[in-house]
Amino acid sequence: MAKKPEELSAERLAKAQRQRLAAEAGAQAIAEVERDAIAVRKNMVRLRALREARDAEAAAQAGSAPATAASVAAKRTKRVKRIVR
Numbered sequence: 001m002a003k004k005p006e007e008l009s010a011e012r013l014a015k016a017q018r019q020r021l022a023a024e025a026g027a028q029a030i031a032e033v034e035r036d037a038i039a040v041r042k043n044m045v046r047l048r049a050l051r052e053a054r055d056a057e058a059a060a061q062a063g064s065a066p067a068t069a070a071s072v073a074a075k076r077t078k079r080v081k082r083i084v085r
Contacts (some may be wrong), residue, residue: 008016
């Protein structure tokens with residue numbers, strides 16, 4: 001004799017409960033990651049504005065245009081390869 005579909009065993013109820021809890025935890029984790037990403041983007045915008053203001057002030061004090069590609073290339077240091085054994 002087959003069980004009626006309405007009758008759920010204790011194992012099935014426990015499994016359904018675990019799945020529900022896992023789904024809720026997953027939704028909370030996704031929401032937390034999205035909130036963190038928004039906070040990071042806001043901070044990046046704030047820092048970019050500060051950097052651009054600092055660079056503009058430095059350029060105004062120097063009385064010249066922003067650094068050219070040649071001056072940036074001259075500031076680079078040569079990279080030394082390391083051999084790891």
